Amino acid sequence: MAIDLTQKSAKEAAFLERAYQQKQLAHSYLFVDRDEDEAVNTAYWLACLFNCTGEKRPDGTCQNCRQIISGNYPDVLLVTTAGKQSLGIDQIRPLKEELGKSPVQSSCRFFIINEAQKLTLPAANALLNLLEEPIAPVVTILITNNVDQILPTVRSRTQIINFAADEQVDNKTAFLIQNGFTKDQILELGDTRKFDQEIKYFYQEMLEYDLLSIVSAHQLADLAKSKVSQNYVWLMLKKMAQTELNDKDQQAGAKMLQNLLEIDKMRYSNVNFRNLLDYLALQWKR
Numbered sequence: 669m670a671i672d673l674t675q676k677s678a679k680e681a682a683f684l685e686r687a688y689q690q691k692q693l694a695h696s697y698l699f700v701d702r703d704e705d706e707a708v709n710t711a712y713w714l715a716c717l718f719n720c721t722g723e724k725r726p727d728g729t730c731q732n733c734r735q736i737i738s739g740n741y742p743d744v745l746l747v748t749t750a751g752k753q754s755l756g757i758d759q760i761r762p763l764k765e766e767l768g769k770s771p772v773q774s775s776c777r778f779f780i781i782n783e784a785q786k787l788t789l790p791a792a793n794a795l796l797n798l799l800e801e802p803i804a805p806v807v808t809i810l811i812t813n814n815v816d817q818i819l820p821t822v823r824s825r826t827q828i829i830n831f832a833a834d835e836q837v838d839n840k841t842a843f844l845i846q847n848g849f850t851k852d853q854i855l856e857l858g859d860t861r862k863f864d865q866e867i868k869y870f871y872q873e874m875l876e877y878d879l880l881s882i883v884s885a886h887q888l889a890d891l892a893k894s895k896v897s898q899n900y901v902w903l904m905l906k907k908m909a910q911t912e913l914n915d916k917d918q919q920a921g922a923k924m925l926q927n928l929l930e931i932d933k934m935r936y937s938n939v940n941f942r943n944l945l946d947y948l949a950l951q952w953k954r
C-alpha cells in the first residue's frame with residue numbers, strides 16, 4: 669500500500685501526539701482497526717511526527733518524512749505477510765538483529781507489524797521480549813483487524829488502541845435511528861452489549877435445536893424489562909435472520925424471519941414478551 673499521512677485516524681493521532689509530547693509513548697502498541705490501512709497510516713504518521721525536521725510536524729515533506737513514507741528510512745521498518753498466509757519467525761528475527769545495532773538516523777526505531785493476527789506461534793514468542801524489555805529504544809506497533817486472534821501473552825504486553833470502538837457505537841446509533849428508535853430511547857437503552865450477548869446465544873441455540881434456547885429465552889426476558897429494550901431484542905433478532913438469509917443459510921433465515929413477522933402481529937395484541945420468546949423458540953423446533 670502507498671502510505672498517505674492524511675488517511676490517518678485523526679482521533680488516534682491526537683491521542684498519540686499527546687503521549688509523544690508528554691514523553692509517554694509506550695514501547696509497544698496494538699492498533700485494532702477494521703481498516704488496517706488506516707492503522708498503518710496512523711503508525712507512519714507517528715514515526716514521521718517523531719522524526720520530522722519541519723515546522724509543522726509532521727509535515728510529510730521534509731527529507732525524513734519523505735524517506736519514511738517511501739519506505740527508505742533505515743529506522744522505520746514495516747513487516748508484512750508479503751502475500752503469504754502467515755508472518756513467520758524469519759520475518760521477526762531481523763527486527764531483533766536490527767535492535768542490536770545502533771540506530772542509523774534516529775534516536776528511536778519504529779517497527780510496524782501489519783496483520784499481526786497472522787503471526788505464527790514461534791514468531792509471536794520471538795516478539796515477546798521485544799515488546800516487554802527492548803534492548804534499545806524502539807516503538808513496536810502491531811496492527812490487527814481482529815484482537816481476538818492475538819495471543820493473550822502478546823496482547824498483555826501492548827497498549828491496545830481500539831480504533832473501531834467509537835465507530836461501532838456510531839454505526840449502532842445510526843442503525844437504531846434508521847429503525848425508528850428516537851435519541852431518547854437510544855439513551856435509555858444504554859450499553860447494548862449485555863443484550864447483544866444473550867440475543868446471540870438465544871439465536872444460536874434456536875438454530876442448533878438446542879433445548880437451552882428456552883433457558884436463554886427466559887434469561888433474555890429477565891434482562892430486557894423495558895419496552896425499548898424489548899423492541900431492541902426483536903430488531904436484533906430480525907437483523908440476524910436477515911444476515912442468515914443473505915449470507916448463510918437461506919432457508920433457515922427465511923423461516924426465522926417468517927416467525928418473527930408473525931410475532932410482530934402478536935406483539936400488537938399485547939402478548940407478553942416472555943411468552944413471545946417462548947413461542948419463537950418452540951415454533952422453531954417444529
Ligand SMILES: [Zn+2]
Binds near residue numbers: 727730731733
Ligand atoms: Zn517532516
